[in-house]
Amino acid sequence: MAAAVGRRKIGRRRRNDPEGLRARILDRAAKLFQERGYHSTSMHDLMGETGVSAGALHHHFPSKKSLALAVLANRVAPAVREAWIDPVRKAPALGMGVAEAFGSIIGSVQARRAVLGCPLNNLALELALTDADLRREVESIFTEWRTALIERIGGTRGGARLDDSGRTAAANFVISVYSGAMNMAKAGQDAAPLEDALQLLSHWLNEHRLAS
Secondary structure, eight states: HHHHHHHHHHHHHOOOOOOHHHHHHHHHHHHHHHHHTTTTTHHHHHHHHHHHHHHHHHHSSHHHHHHHHHHHHIIIHHHHHHIHHHHHHHHHSSHHHHHHHHHHHHHHHHHHOOOOOHHHHHHHHHHHHTTTHHHHHHHHHHHHHHHHHHOOOEEETTTTOOHHHHHHHHHHHHOOOOOOOHHHHHTTSSSSSHHHHHHHHHHHHTTOOOOO
16 A cells, blocks of 8 residues: 555656656747747647647746747757857867867758758847847847857967957857858758858868967
């Protein structure tokens, strides 16, 4: 009897897993936002995808905006850190970190045989003019990404060491090249723009002595 009661208690604890449910909702929302877009994904769609009730969904995320903010903070930002920020910070040289980031993303695209786009870029295009809080959350991720690049840009241009504005401009350029190439790759469902961007960006970094 005691063992049976213990099993029932364990079963209740396993079913009552609010953090696991929240994580599952975030995973599905991030996937739907990536595949369909924020505006084309409804809370009803999310209930259908996750099998959760309206009450359970709204308990964790009272509004679609609160869900979007959580997806940005807990799914998109970590994805950008994994794909770009960590390789740039851990690589022996900036050029190697940039090449690793591009190479990993190109490899994923080729393995998937589909280009879904950068989750940050996708949401930035949709949300930047939608809501000030969402725009600030998007910009905070770009700021973290830009800061990681700035930290590694210590090269010279024309014999003079880059100042803060020069390093910021170079970091913005790297992000812009990748973002534009990814948007083109998504539009054409072809990794070629990413491959071209990597080749030319690597040349640019070496030419301006920023790769090391």
